[in-house]
Amino acid sequence: MTPDVDLFVIGGGSGGVRAARIAAGHGARVAIAEERRWGGTCVIRGCVPKKLLVYASAAAAQLADARAMGWDVTVGAHDWAALVAAKDREIARLSEAYLGNLRRAGVVIHDGRARLVDATTVEVGGQRVTADHVLVATGGTPRRLAIPGGELAITSDEAFHLPALPPRICVVGGGYIGVEFAHIFAGLGARVTLVHRGERVLPGFDPDLRAAVEDGLGRAGVAVRAGDEPRAIERAGGACRVHLRDVTVDAELVLAAIGRTPNTAGLGLAELGVALDPRGAVLVDEWSRSSVPSVHAVGDVTGRVALTPIAIREGHAFADTVFGRRPVAVAHDLIPTAVFSQPPAAAVGLAEDAARARGLDVTVFATRFRPMRHALTGRDDRTLIKLVIETGSRRVLGLHMVGDDAPEIVQAAAIAITMGATKDDLDRTLAIHPTAAEELVLLR
Ligand code: NDP
Numbered sequence: 001m002t003p004d005v006d007l008f009v010i011g012g013g014s015g016g017v018r019a020a021r022i023a024a025g026h027g028a029r030v031a032i033a034e035e036r037r038w039g040g041t042c043v044i045r046g047c048v049p050k051k052l053l054v055y056a057s058a059a060a061a062q063l064a065d066a067r068a069m070g071w072d073v074t075v076g077a078h079d080w081a082a083l084v085a086a087k088d089r090e091i092a093r094l095s096e097a098y099l100g101n102l103r104r105a106g107v108v109i110h111d112g113r114a115r116l117v118d119a120t121t122v123e124v125g126g127q128r129v130t131a132d133h134v135l136v137a138t139g140g141t142p143r144r145l146a147i148p149g150g151e152l153a154i155t156s157d158e159a160f161h162l163p164a165l166p167p168r169i170c171v172v173g174g175g176y177i178g179v180e181f182a183h184i185f186a187g188l189g190a191r192v193t194l195v196h197r198g199e200r201v202l203p204g205f206d207p208d209l210r211a212a213v214e215d216g217l218g219r220a221g222v223a224v225r226a227g228d229e230p231r232a233i234e235r236a237g238g239a240c241r242v243h244l245r246d247v248t249v250d251a252e253l254v255l256a257a258i259g260r261t262p263n264t265a266g267l268g269l270a271e272l273g274v275a276l277d278p279r280g281a282v283l284v285d286e287w288s289r290s291s292v293p294s295v296h297a298v299g300d301v302t303g304r305v306a307l308t309p310i311a312i313r314e315g316h317a318f319a320d321t322v323f324g325r326r327p328v329a330v331a332h333d334l335i336p337t338a339v340f341s342q343p344p345a346a347a348v349g350l351a352e353d354a355a356r357a358r359g360l361d362v363t364v365f366a367t368r369f370r371p372m373r374h375a376l377t378g379r380d381d382r383t384l385i386k387l388v389i390e391t392g393s394r395r396v397l398g399l400h401m402v403g404d405d406a407p408e409i410v411q412a413a414a415i416a417i418t419m420g421a422t423k424d425d426l427d428r429t430l431a432i433h434p435t436a437a438e439e440l441v442l443l444r
Contacts, residue, residue, distance in 0.1 A: 013040015057187030
């Protein structure tokens, strides 16, 4: 019997939408289901609204800087509701654009929660749809604190819809989300405490980058408590009391940013024999194939790398491989990434400690300098640029930066590094003066 469609995609986020559109472009008959809003985590409750809030939060320091440069600036109170409304308008526009793109590609849309009935049948909205291939692109969901009173803490999902900005906020977790939201809230005027259990924020990043980001948090007025974690949370008047090892932190809001869990519960995967890892992630090979031949998975649900551009690349590669007769495997080894702290951090390639742990012989070139504009503002911010070079081949193994425009600069430099640039290639590149990025080609 001919199946109803060639491909059924479960999940209308970055990875699923890209796979659906590319597969349809290759001539496949495609259906897609989404149970929440079209666009998924990145567009609805992640990267995009986060970056909009970062712009608003960073404006506070820019206004102060303008004053230091001679502008007559009077700053009134910040209107949180106006910011959230403006952010929501943009998110609604983007969500509509995602849906419109799917429709134009001829993809059949299902608004509702889908679940696998067998290896080639999906049930959605009381209807059963058969498909040659099923792509699971259901993303992840924030983990919650498993401590007494943990339910009093919100997650990033809710952080985008607060009715007002609370005066005191305790952020738990020193990863991407904890660092980004600590800055957002502090810039907008909240008193923020960031509690993280590691020695430094941003586990997995280069040690100097981590130290520089932690410096930046301190300069932004965030009270950082390292090497500690909450034991319990209780209500105390109108606020929450967070019990740490030896002290308590009172805050109107507690945000748990302690990682994300792959969204596989209730999809029918385990029942089908799809192999999952202990966290519930779909185990896939380099072609995004699960242990059941008709079922593939891309994006956060696979637990590989939880970043939007990776999900998009995996979705595209899947569609090219299965429907475009062009096998494409996604390399996960040289991934540029940014943390939108203030100033932001960005990196591509190996951290110094990771390179040494691999037994590589490395030479490090690094500089920390005061950005030129702060000669006028008086701010004591420092920019970090660090290169990790393989000593013998002179190849650039890693670039790590903290400072204004770091994500923009590292994205451009990542092209050269992906092409295999050496320190000599950087050295013979002419500088643009005066810029911060020129340090990349002037480091000696
Ligand atoms: P991360 O994995 O980045 O960080 C989690 C943090 O929480 C770590 O500091 C971790 O510490 C800590 N932690 C974990 N469990 C507990 C616990 N039970 N109690 C206290 N602390 C705990 O997760 P995030 O939630 O910040 O972000 C999820 C993912 O989303 C990121 O990893 C990233 O892939 C993606 N993301 C990307 C962004 C970007 O590209 N700019 C922005 C936001 C998210 P420890 O190291 O000790 O386990």
